[in-house]
Amino acid sequence: MTEDAHAENGHDGLPPQTAVKRWLVTTNHKDVGILYIVTSLFFLVFGGVLALLMRVELWTATQTVIAPGAYNETVSAHGLIMIFFFISPFAFGFANYVVPLQIGAEDLSFPRLNALSYWLYLFSGLLFGTSFFLGGTFSGGWTMYAPLNMPAYTPTVGGTTAVLALMLFVASVTVSSVNFLTTMHRQRAEGLTTLKLPLFSWTILLTVWMMLFAFAALLAALLILASDRIVGTVYFQATEGGSLLWAHLFWFFGHPEVYIVFFPALGIMAECFQTFCGRRIVGRKWFIAAMVLVAIQSFFVWMHHMFLTAISLEIKTLFMATTIGISLPFDLMVFALIYTMVKGKIRYTTPFLFSFGALVLFIIGGITGVFLGAVVLDYEFRGTYWVVAHFHYVMVGGATALFGGLYYWYPKITGRMYDEFLGKVHFVLYFVGFNLLYFPMFVAWETPRRVFEYHQSFVAWHQLASIGGFVLAAGFLVMFYNLYKSLFAGEEVDGNPWEYASSAEWSVSSPPPFENFPGLPSYGDGRLRFLTPGRGGEVADGGTATGDDALDAAADPATESDRPQSDGGTVTAEAARPEIARDETADTALPDAEAEEEHPDHASYWPLAIGLSAYVTFLGLSGIRMDTAMYPALTGVGLVMGAFSFVGLGRESFHVPEMAVAERWPFEGVENGKLGMWIFLASDVVLFGSLIGSYVFIRVAYGWTAWHVVPHDPIPGLINTYLLLTSSFTVVLALVAAKRESTRGLVASLGATVAFGVGFLYNKGIEWQELFHEGTTVGSSVEASTFFLTTGLHAAHVIIGLLIALFMIAQALKGAYLGEEGSRKVEYFGLYWHFVDIVWLFLFPLFYIL
Amino acid sequence: MRKIKLYTIIYVVLFVFATVQVLVEFAGFDYWTGLVAILALSAVKAVLVAGYYQHLVHEPRSLTALMVGSLFVALVLTTAAAFSIM
The missing domain is CATH 1.20.5 (Single alpha-helices involved in coiled-coils or other helix-helix interfaces)
Known part of the structure; x- marks a missing residue:
């Protein structure tokens, strides 16, 4: 950004918050958090209106208002919007805003990627909305079971658009997961060890770990589904376990998703219980251990969603046991929350009421879910309104705490207090409406799911539920009015409006300053302090972050050891050393003259441009098989826009500071960029692992040795192995050349990598062309489908790698990437390229030899 | 220079192992023995690439x-x- 632009904008390079431009270019975590919250509330209204339409239809036992096909669309879209486009993004609005403040970071590790996550989310939601206008959206239920997800049953272009919208959403989630994990493992204030993280941050940390792996499996499922619908592969219509394969992939994602949705809510409950009971949560360490256990166990229970399928009784029994097992840590958490109330003194504020309400609803949802975990009972309940009632008590129960979070952090975000009376009115309408809506479903549980006709004897219960739905909706009208009115007329608040709030976000003004803290945050002797290095290591008191002073006046049952603490470590002399502090000043844009001159820029249009490009590309892809030039043209335009935007992003000068002093367990010594790449690759391992797993699953169903290997000859595959191995070798040479500051060596090595990569693709092209001539196409058999899709996805990775390499060659010719520091980007590219090589090392034997 | 020598040795090993995988296929082993051998060779190659080319050992x-x-x-x-x- 130019000096003039800086002068026009703030010292952060951003326009003021009143300008629309600010919200298009911002990369600041607090701005992005607000964008997430506002957008997710829009999708709450979208999904909520669809729910009310359903309740209107269900007023009588026969079809009246909504046409049958439209009802299917309404049910499916309601589920998909609420689960994907509302609940998690709503929680991540708070995570974006609050987590960096709680851990003592100035921003996330990759601010532009954070903005990119948001724009991909927004455009994925818009793409989903667009699907309604393309012949109708997806109508096969939110679980998208095969073969209902096949074009034979859901033939509209809009159905495919919805699938692609979900893929775009997963891309957003993956980028976000990489960013949060890097930030939370590398940018915690000194002394803030992992165990001492505030509980909301703990839940977000576990959530993003689950997201990283679970959403990669969903991406594999959606890739295969999109391929079946667009390219013509036959995975999910294969008689050899095709529909079971979808169920495995979907629920391997789907069950962790329950905790991905619920954990942030649990974190808010824990924060609110501590703040409004005036004491630290009972059994904090055990509470954390229970959450870690649940996060791990969540990947070992998915088949309890498949008890009615043809999987073996042995595996059903095993998964029944693991399902019962996962309820045990939850018992501990529930009792910890209850006992915290017993030991503390409750203040019945709106955030507490919502948090307490969430606990009550979750207990009901949890207990009714245990029924479904038992194989025999599940045979009876599956496909009925028992399931509908149960998961709404769990999922919307979780959302209840998120609304509590909205009230809890509203004064922090806006600097003004909401209207407490209206907040309580909202809670009453919400809680009454919720139970009026969902509890009758337990009574009328024999009503079949997703069907608009039901037995006459259930009419009264369904009418009660419909009334409840409108009461619940009325509560939100009150909430929106309250939040809007308070934005202008609410009482102004200082840093901490809550007497016993103890985490670090409450130690700064409301809203917090752009750089978050007045100095480098550090936890010493149990208190948060700000080191102000520009003034010789002076230490400023962080105010109320420990809550100790406040708790002197706390409820009498709270003993010293029970008090909420921000559990710092030990302040060391090293931490306050002026020389370290000065380094930090240069790197973290602390209010120091030197940093002022650097003008760190927080504005970028490219994340928005990439999001828009993705929208156009995916919109084009969704109808590319139609007999019209519009869709291919859209795809082409989107790809060109995307290429232009990525190059723009790559060329943009953007200062991303790393904290010089921070807690970094367990990734000390791995810089942010490298850790980000490794975390991304971990997700890619699960993506390719899921695709290879799909191949293994279908082959086992088919009969392993009866399977026909598609290529007749392993030699073309062997040649490609040689080519990729050699290209990996040249990438290593490129890194050596970059470290030796040899531009010629670097360009030559990268050029050789490109040549070998192109050779790989050319060889593959010849191989595919021969197969096509022989009549072997992507859809001619399930063997052919697995071969073409898996090796095709790998080839797509090669193409992306080649594009990056070409960009790097162009930059290297201008003298970039030299020396220890400069060569890091070559190393990151190498990590990706070698990973692509490793994948091929397994694809080659599996698809060419065995 | 020592690094380049190490990388070259690993490259040669990877090249040879890839060739051996195809030879195993034509060697007439029992199917399952061949499968285990071929996948084991892939695993060794992957570990070498991850360990040394991606520097995981360091x-x-x-x-x-x-x-x-x-x-x-x-x-x-x-x-x-x-x-x-x-």
């Missing part, structure tokens, strides 16, 4: 744990799903 063990963990997740899905229909 990085903190936490990065290795991250990759092993993600591989474990994929294997859980693959093996449990396959077992469910056996």
